[in-house]
Amino acid sequence: MNPTPEKAFPVSWDQFHRDARALAWRLSGAGPFSAIVCITRGGLVPAAVVCRELEIRVIETVCVASYHDYRTQGTTAVLKGIAADLPGVEAGGAGILLIDDLVDTGKTASIVREMLPKAHFATVYAKPMGRPLVDTFVTEVSQDTWIYFPWDLGLSFQPPISGRSG
Numbered sequence: 001m002n003p004t005p006e007k008a009f010p011v012s013w014d015q016f017h018r019d020a021r022a023l024a025w026r027l028s029g030a031g032p033f034s035a036i037v038c039i040t041r042g043g044l045v046p047a048a049v050v051c052r053e054l055e056i057r058v059i060e061t062v063c064v065a066s067y068h069d070y071r072t073q074g075t076t077a078v079l080k081g082i083a084a085d086l087p088g089v090e091a092g093g094a095g096i097l098l099i100d101d102l103v104d105t106g107k108t109a110s111i112v113r114e115m116l117p118k119a120h121f122a123t124v125y126a127k128p129m130g131r132p133l134v135d136t137f138v139t140e141v142s143q144d145t146w147i148y149f150p151w152d153l154g155l156s157f158q159p160p161i162s163g164r165s166g
């Protein structure tokens, strides 16, 4: 069971771009890759950075929804599969790069890995439960940390430190 995350790890757009580019650097020695399959929606953003850096122009999506409510994992639904005519699919995913923003429990990753067992699976962030399913990642965070992505955040007033409880 995934413990309720207690620590917060907010990520800015600058930080995310740096980390996604660091992922591209790591992947540059692992290819070549004929195509990217990104796991929507979170995988769309790192896929945009990585495909630019590695000059990959064939991009496919696999659409998976798992966290229907904030921080609560529900049943995992595959809303759209991978096109059968994508080069490499008939070979089990050899030469294909699978990208997501993170692995948490590993549930999403294990479903997609079953579809393309020979693909290279990459994420920007990884938590310990999901880490064994990932071939390449950039930063590990603890299982009790919730990562706040920049597309889920907005600017808001912060009360002065002196007025906060604790």
Ligand SMILES: O=P(O)(O)OC[C@H]1O[C@H](OP(=O)(O)OP(=O)(O)O)[C@H](O)[C@@H]1O
Residues within 6 Å of the ligand: 039, 040, 041, 042, 043, 064, 065, 066, 067, 068, 073, 100, 101, 102, 103, 104, 105, 106, 107, 108, 109, 130
């Ligand atoms: O390792 P897991 O426990 O399966 O969690 C990781 C998945 O959860 C999030 O996706 P989510 O289902 O929230 O959908 P989204 O990408 O559309 O935000 C995240 O983008 C990963 O795909």
Ligand code: HPA
Residues within 6 Å of the ligand: 067, 102, 104, 145, 146, 147, 148, 149
């Ligand atoms: O830590 C997380 N942050 C954002 N989305 C997520 N989906 C699973 N775990 C996370």
Ligand SMILES: [Mg+2]
Residues within 6 Å of the ligand: 039, 040, 041, 042, 043, 064, 100, 108
């Ligand atoms: Mg996702």
